[in-house]
Amino acid sequence: MAAELNKTGGTFGTHGxxxxxxxxxxxxxxxxxxxxxxxxxxxxxxxRQYLDACCGPVATNIGHGNxxxxxxxxxxxxxxxxxxxxxxxxxxxxxxxxxxxxxxxPGFERAFIxxxxxxxxxxxxxxxxxxxxxxxxxxxxxxxxxxxxxHGSTLGAAAISGDPASEAVFSGMMRVMPxxxxxxxxxxxxxxxxxSYARHAAAMLEAAILDEGPETVLAFIMEPVGGLATGALVAxxxxxxxxxxxxxxxxxxLIYDEVMCGAGRTGTFLCAEHWPDAKPDMITLAKGIAAxxxxxxxxLAPATxxxxxxxxxxxxxxxxxxANPLSxxxxxxxxxxxxxxxxMANATKMGxxxxxxxxxxxxxSGILGDVRGLGLLNAIEIVRDKETKEILPATLKAVxxxxxxxxxxxxxxxxxxxxxxxxxxxxMVTPPLTVTExxxxxIVIRLGKTLATFESELD
Numbered sequence: 001m002a003a004e005l006n007k008t009g010g011t012f013g014t015h016g017x018x019x020x021x022x023x024x025x026x027x028x029x030x031x032x033x034x035x036x037x038x039x040x041x042x043x044x045x046x047x048r049q050y051l052d053a054c055c056g057p058v059a060t061n062i063g064h065g066n067x068x069x070x071x072x073x074x075x076x077x078x079x080x081x082x083x084x085x086x087x088x089x090x091x092x093x094x095x096x097x098x099x100x101x102x103x104x105x106p107g108f109e110r111a112f113i114x115x116x117x118x119x120x121x122x123x124x125x126x127x128x129x130x131x132x133x134x135x136x137x138x139x140x141x142x143x144x145x146x147x148x149x150x151h152g153s154t155l156g157a158a159a160i161s162g163d164p165a166s167e168a169v170f171s172g173m174m175r176v177m178p179x180x181x182x183x184x185x186x187x188x189x190x191x192x193x194x195x196s197y198a199r200h201a202a203a204m205l206e207a208a209i210l211d212e213g214p215e216t217v218l219a220f221i222m223e224p225v226g227g228l229a230t231g232a233l234v235a236x237x238x239x240x241x242x243x244x245x246x247x248x249x250x251x252x253x254l255i256y257d258e259v260m261c262g263a264g265r266t267g268t269f270l271c272a273e274h275w276p277d278a279k280p281d282m283i284t285l286a287k288g289i290a291a292x293x294x295x296x297x298x299x300l301a302p303a304t305x306x307x308x309x310x311x312x313x314x315x316x317x318x319x320x321x322x323a324n325p326l327s328x329x330x331x332x333x334x335x336x337x338x339x340x341x342x343x344m345a346n347a348t349k350m351g352x353x354x355x356x357x358x359x360x361x362x363x364x365s366g367i368l369g370d371v372r373g374l375g376l377l378n379a380i381e382i383v384r385d386k387e388t389k390e391i392l393p394a395t396l397k398a399v400x401x402x403x404x405x406x407x408x409x410x411x412x413x414x415x416x417x418x419x420x421x422x423x424x425x426x427x428m429v430t431p432p433l434t435v436t437e438x439x440x441x442x443i444v445i446r447l448g449k450t451l452a453t454f455e456s457e458l459d
Contacts, residue, residue, distance in 0.1 A: 053429055063434045066291075073294070081325065097111040104270055114296075114297045114319055115296065120152075127309065131305045142212055144180060144217060150228055158170055181200070183233070195238070198242075202242035202246065214252070219252060221256075227259070232379035243278065257284050259287055260287055284299055354440050368380050376435070378430060406446070
C-alpha cells in the first residue's frame with residue numbers, strides 16, 4: 001500500500017516519510033523513488049532512465065557507481081569507520097590532506113576536513129577570525145559577501161550569503177554581514193557593459209571596506225565562478241585581480257568559495273588556478289571533493305595561518321565527524337580518480353562542446369536568453385523576451401516547471417529561484433566530469449525538447 005501511495009502521489013502517512021515532508025505539502029506531487037545509477041545515468045524503481053545533466057546539486061562529479069570509490073569505501077568500513085580526534089590520528093585523514101594540499105600548491109599547505117560546504121565556510125571564517133586575533137587585529141570581525149551570493153545554510157554561512165529571502169526569515173537570529181554587488185554580465189544597468197560593471201562591482205567592494213572601516217573588515221568571500229546564486233557567472237579577468245589588490249591593500253583576507261566550482265569542475269583542480277595573479281588566502285571545497293559518495297568538505301589554508309592559531313591555543317571549532325576515516329578514505333579515492341584520469345581536461349573539452357550545443361539551441365529557442373559558464377559548470381538563463389531580457393512572472397515558477405518537464409524527457413536539471421527570482425532565473429547544466437561526447441549531445445537534444453514543451457505551455 002505504501003508503495004502504491006508513493007507512485008500515485010498520495011499522502012506521506014502519519015509518521016516517517018521521505019525528506020520531502022519538510023518541503024512539500026501533504027498530498028502534493030511525489031517524486032519517483034530512485035533505484036540505482038551508473039556513470040551519468042540514473043534509474044527509478046519503475047525502470048525509467050534519466051540522463052543526469054546536473055549531478056544532483058552539482059555534486060556527483062565522477063558519476064555514479066565508480067568501482068574504485070566503492071572499493072575504498074568497503075575496505076575502510078571493514079577496518080574502522082570512526083576514530084575520535086582526542087584519541088587517534090587516522091591514516092585516511094593524512095592521505096587525503098596530503099593529496100589535496102599537494103595539488104593545491106604553495107599557500108594551501110593545510111586542510112581542515114569537515115562534512116560539507118556550509119561547515120567548510122563556517123570553519124573558514126572562524127579560522128580567519130582567530131588568526132586576526134593572534135595578530136592583534138581584534139576589531140576585524142566583518143565578512144563581506146556579494147549580493148546575490150550563497151555560502152551555506154548554517155546561520156554563520158547564511159549571514160555572509162546575499163539572499164534577501166533568507167535574511168527576511170533569519171535576520172533576527174544572526175548578524176547579517178555587508179554585501180557588495182556581484183559582477184553580472186548579462187542583465188546590466190544602463191550605460192554599463194560587462195567590463196565596466198565588473199569595475200564598478202570591484203569599486204563597490206573597496207567603498208564598502210572604507211565605509212565599514214578597514215580595521216573592522218576581516219574577509220571578503222566570493223565564488224570565483226558562480227553557483228546557484230549567480231548561475232555560473234564568470235567575471236572578466238580584471239575583476240579578480242582588482243579584488244585581490246583591494247583586499248591586499250586593506251589587509252582583508254580573500255576567501256574563494258569553491259564548494260561548487262572547485263575539484264576539477266571548471267577544468268582545473270582549483271578554480272583559482274584560472275587567475276594566478278588573484279590568488280586567494282583561503283579556499284573552501286565540498287560537493288565534488290567526495291562526488292556525492294559521502295558528506296565531505298574542507299578548508300585550504302596556509303601553514304602560517306594554522307600555525308599561528310595552534311600556537312595561540314588551537315582552533316576553537318570542530319564537529320563530531322571532522323576528518324573521520326571513512327569519509328576521508330572515500331574522498332581520497334574520488335580525488336585520486338579525478339587526478340589519475342585527468343578529468344579536468346575532459347571537463348574543459350566537454351564543457352566547450354556543451355556550450356557550443358547550448359548556444360546553437362539558444363538561436364532556436366524563444367526563452368533561452370543566455371548561456372554562460374566555464375568547464376562543466378554552466379547555466380542557461382530563462383526569459384520571457386530575449387531582446388528585453390524580461391523575466392517570466394514569478395507565478396509561473398518557470399525553472400521548477402522546466403525541471404518537471406525535463407524529467408518527463410528523461411533529463412535531470414537543477415535550479416532554484418535565488419532571491420525569489422529578483423536577478424533572473426537559470427538552470428544549471430553540469431553533467432559529471434566523466435561525460436562523453438555522445439552524452440553531451442544527448443543532453444542538448446533532450447534540453448531542446450524540454451524548452452520546446454515549456455514554450456508550448458506559454459502559448
